[in-house]
Amino acid sequence: MRPVVEQLEASRIREVANEGLGRADVLKFWFGESDEVTPAFIRDAAVASLHAGETFYAHNLGLPELREALAAYTDGLHPGRGTAHWQDRLAVTSGGVNGLMLASQVLLEAGDEVVVVTPAWPNLVAQPRIMGARVTCMPLRVQADGPRAGAWVLDLDALLAAITPATRLLVVNAPNNPTGWTLSRAEQAAILAHCRRTGTWILADEVYERLYFAGDTPNGAAPSFLDVADADDRVIVAHSFSKSFLMTGWRLGWLVLPPALTNPVGKLIEYNTSCAPVFVQRAATVALQRGAEVTPALVEHLRRCRDTLVPLLRELPGVTLAEPQGGMYAFFRLAGQDDCLDVAKRLVREVGLGLAPGSAFGPEAAGWLRWCFASRDTDRLVQGVNRLRGWLAAGEARAA
Template sequence: MRPVAARLKPIGPSPTVRLGALVNEMKRRGEDVISFSVGEPDFPTPPHIVAAAKKALDAGMTKYVAPAGIPELREAIADKMKRENGVPCEPGGIIVAPTKHAIFLAIMGLVDPGEEVLFPDPGWVSYAPMAHLAGAKPVPVTADETTGFELTANALEAAITPRTKALVINSPSNPAGSVFSKETMRGICDVVADRDLFLISDEIYEKILYEGTHLSPASFGGMFDRTVTVHGFSKTYSMTGWRLGWLAAEASLAKQLVKVQEHTITCTPGFIQMAGVAALEGPASVVRGMVDEFRARRDLMAAEFASVPGFHVLRPAGAFYFFPRYDLDLRSDELAERLLTEAKVAVTPGAAFGEAGEHHLRFSYACSREDIRKGMARVRDFVRALRK
């Protein structure tokens, strides 16, 4: 058979998706696996959101809609972006798309083949593959625990070349749960503006925040025109399976980026978008309740880590992950595999998030407190036995 496209060569299967499938397979076989590997809230989607989608389906909203999204949702999003994020975007600058696809639209629409896309290391697993798909070169920028997992202006400066076109940042972050300070964000914005780059700000965890305030770099002076801000419903409203999110940009830029959507997925389903309107316009207490529970789980898991020898944790200020460094003489994929097969606990190897993630593991606490207690006891016993 003739070979597939060269652009697929550097891309492996998504490590997080692969691990999830393995855990499901073990559970199907009846094994008592505790999973700290999924980046998915375990709460049901709030009922008023489900009801809005059902109502729209019953009303026959089952046809194509406008590629950039239905007016009701684009208006609700633009209003939210202005009010909560200080981002001066108009409904015309909003493109409704699954969050992951919104990031893909930005990279495909902003970066030419051969140009470079910078992103944090450790960082989310899909930024580099998306750069490859665009024919661009992904360039990791170290943002490890020496800077509290914040990407600094100095590290950014050092990574820029004449071919650099865009930087992707993610605060609150996956995998470390770090939240960039105002100084860090200001420093990044200054470099991005000075070096005439685009900024893609992945803010999917904006509401899963325990300390500090969320900052949208597009609200900083002079940044709006060069920033594509990406948000999503998945984590905030426990809507991972609905595939709903958005990007916000200056309207003439959004008009260009939407071409990628028009010729790939056409649009996001209209009845799903009506659920999005209900989510944004519904009670804020729903989100607060979930975040309070995540905070309690974070505190519980932090306490549990205190008795795991050789695991060094930074307390995450946002998202729902711990990213401890360990001092065992094992690669992170080896340790994760042994934890899964021998202790029946699934975690994600840190190396999946970049070179700087080696000798770390990612623990998601988007699971019950009971699972956290049980799973962490297994981790503690396993690590203690291993160190003997």
């Protein structure tokens, strides 16, 4: 076995989830998914495809109908260039995870230097390392006081200083899992201009682009590198159907690439998965065509969930928490509770509350907890806070 594979860390979120196996009483907010099922019309499209006998291989890069729908969808979010601008820049992948791994495979060789903005979903750090790259983590910093106390923010100067002509790839996830931090358009432009000078590729994980609450963009989506980059820029943007279309279990995503990389990625898809299942692609095509029936309502519901949870958490003693601008997570710290993995396990065992430990997303997030607020019922969020409040009170009583 390659040492880098042997040294891969098991998921700390699943380690916590294992504490609640077989318990129906646990309120589960640990995984990054909504507890709402995929809309019926999307599921029906998959069923119709299966009934039609579409059980065979498809094009490596995806069904033409899906790629056309993706081009129209992308142009709708990033208008002004027309769908033809996007059609030869799309690759359908077997999940966002697969898309990100394909990007590492097409770009990285052993020994390449990679910079990753952290805290981040652990795959973003692990995938370049699996390819043999040397990874430097550039942590966001926590705003200590003021109205945004607890917010994670980017030290842009420090990031740019870390990206040199020796840096092959910059990996950035915004809106960010777990912190809710989001890049501004000006920051994206500055990063792109710097990476043009250094010859550095940018891999932008924008799977939470539509789950954005600031409302300061014309299309309602978070700022995207696709709005500032030219077609031939060294920029790859990864997307997924999981979050914005309630399709986590379907395992379908896509990459937006420079045209010169599209066919090489198609070859890599052949050697990884050959293609995504046709019935899943049919469902995704309908999801895009009728997305107005899903995503806007989902975003507004998530806003209500956020606006329910965050004020309640802030009322608890010792909580540090900033309102997230994007994503589906409240990322907070409990004063005096630095071992977040132990805290997360105890919360499951003692009060049936399932949260993710911040240390799963990097050492700089140790002591923090992630709460996925994508709940179909806001009452469950209130119940969860009540359980956390009771656990904190019991701890104070024991200490007294």
